[in-house]
Amino acid sequence: xxxxxxxxxxxxxxxxxxxxxxxxxxxxxxxxxxxxxxxxxxxxxxxxxxxxxxxxxxxxxxxxxxxxxxxxxxxxxxxxxxxxxxxxxxxxx
Amino acid sequence: xxxxxxxxxxxxxxxxxxxxxxxxxxxxxxxxxxxxxxxxxxxxxxxxxxxxxxxxxxxxxxxxxxxxxxxxxxxxxxxxxxxxxxxxxxxxxxxxxxxxxxxxxxxxxxxxxxxxxxxxxxxxxxxxxxxxxxxxxxxxxxxxxxxxxxxxxxxxxxxxxxxxxxxxxxxxxxxxxxxxxxxxxxxxxxxxxxxxxxxxxxxxxxxxxxxxxxxxxxxxxxxxxxxxxxxxxxxxxxxxxxxxxxxxxxxxxxxxxxxxxxxxxxxxxxxxxxxxxxxxxxxxxxxxxxxxxxxxxxxxxxxxxxxxxxxxxxxxxxxxxxxxxxx
Numbered sequence: 001x002x003x004x005x006x007x008x009x010x011x012x013x014x015x016x017x018x019x020x021x022x023x024x025x026x027x028x029x030x031x032x033x034x035x036x037x038x039x040x041x042x043x044x045x046x047x048x049x050x051x052x053x054x055x056x057x058x059x060x061x062x063x064x065x066x067x068x069x070x071x072x073x074x075x076x077x078x079x080x081x082x083x084x085x086x087x088x089x090x091x092x093x
Numbered sequence: 094x095x096x097x098x099x100x101x102x103x104x105x106x107x108x109x110x111x112x113x114x115x116x117x118x119x120x121x122x123x124x125x126x127x128x129x130x131x132x133x134x135x136x137x138x139x140x141x142x143x144x145x146x147x148x149x150x151x152x153x154x155x156x157x158x159x160x161x162x163x164x165x166x167x168x169x170x171x172x173x174x175x176x177x178x179x180x181x182x183x184x185x186x187x188x189x190x191x192x193x194x195x196x197x198x199x200x201x202x203x204x205x206x207x208x209x210x211x212x213x214x215x216x217x218x219x220x221x222x223x224x225x226x227x228x229x230x231x232x233x234x235x236x237x238x239x240x241x242x243x244x245x246x247x248x249x250x251x252x253x254x255x256x257x258x259x260x261x262x263x264x265x266x267x268x269x270x271x272x273x274x275x276x277x278x279x280x281x282x283x284x285x286x287x288x289x290x291x292x293x294x295x296x297x298x299x300x301x302x303x304x305x306x307x308x309x310x311x312x313x314x315x316x317x318x319x320x321x322x323x324x325x326x327x328x329x330x331x332x333x334x335x336x337x338x339x340x341x342x343x344x345x346x347x348x349x350x351x352x353x354x355x356x357x358x359x360x361x362x363x364x365x366x367x368x369x370x371x372x373x374x375x376x377x378x379x380x381x382x383x384x385x386x387x388x389x390x391x392x393x394x395x396x397x398x399x400x401x402x403x404x405x406x407x408x409x410x411x412x413x414x415x416x417x418x419x420x
Contacts, residue, residue: 012126015123015124015250016123016250016253016254078172079175079262080265081265083268084268084272086268087275087343093235093267093340
């Protein structure tokens with residue numbers, strides 16, 4: 001028997017918050033994934049909304065390339081407010 | 094994709110119980126999320142306000158973009174590039190939040206390019222000197238922060254969340270502007286004069302960013318009830334003036350308002366009447382740079398067409414290659 005498709009599960013804990021990744025599960029289709037996600041991941045009222053996405057529909061960055069992928073941001077300290085010293089008199093800007 | 098059709102676009106009566114429940118939810122400070130029921134007018138108001146906001150971020154790149162090639166040092170150039178890049182990002186965050194309301198990106202772009210949609214009047218003013226980069230960061234981004242901080246608690250979830258992200262990034266914008274002003278104000282007499290002139294140019298248009306005075310603001314009351322707006326235009330404007338005047342004094346710069354005076358009794362600065370006719374003229378399209386700004390966006394969209402086409406063609410070719418490999 002072939003394995004059922006893998007789905008990634010995202011839950012919104014309460015309205016106003018982002019959906020966050022909580023884990024994954026196998027299901028035959030999206031509807032079943034949604035039902036299973038409810039039963040597996042929200043048994044204690046962990047959420048008010050669920051998204052399921054087929055795992056292989058997610059395109060991810062390559063962890064082996066983490067350094068070169070993200071290093072353009074490393075030497076740009078001027079993107080942070082603390083790069084600009086403020087005099088004490090106006091420091092709550 | 095959340096796209097969903099406009100509820101009751103035909104002007105049908107909306108059920109009273111749904112309306113009551115909707116308002117009760119907002120009164121309890123709960124967020125409205127894309128798939129929740131919402132009145133058609135709430136959706137329409139949000140699309141109008143959020144798309145104007147997104148357009149402002151995008152058009153807002155132009156006055157500063159003007160100085161990227163002429164920034165006085167490599168350091169200043171990198172900072173300015175990073176700031177303008179942030180503005181593009183802010184536009185994208187808000188456009189995608191707007192799309193959760195069921196409107197397409199193409200439609201939003203078209204409304205900007207045909208002049209149907211508005212953007213903040215401030216970006217229709219020219220930036221003739223380097224000091225304008227300082228004045229914009231300090232005052233224009235400062236005013237934007239005043240406006241945007243309360244929007245982090247707006248009732249529509251995707252809008253509020255995009256604002257949280259934007260506010261976090263925005264504080265570098267204001268500080269780098271104030272730092273430019275600080276360096277100029279403490280420089281030669283000519284540099285200080287350049288800073289003062291930029292302040293003179295930017296002050297009144299920055300105050301107009303908060304919109305018409307409360308008595309003439311046509312969208313305010315309903316938006317307050319829906320908690321899309323938390324403070325009135327005049328209250329935010331006053332807050333901005335109170336915060337900014339000491340910052341100008343600290344640099345030895347003069348706010349161009351002879352009537353500006355601290356009022357011990359109210360605990361606020363008194364100021365001259367604002368000439369809102371100027372604001373209405375700029376909104377109508379008669380500001381100093383309206384035509385130039387819109388034309389720049391139209392040209393950019395046209396000249397970028399080949400990039401979008403190339404992306405489509407590349408995608409198709411990759412797909413064909415994969416299929417022929419699999420075969």
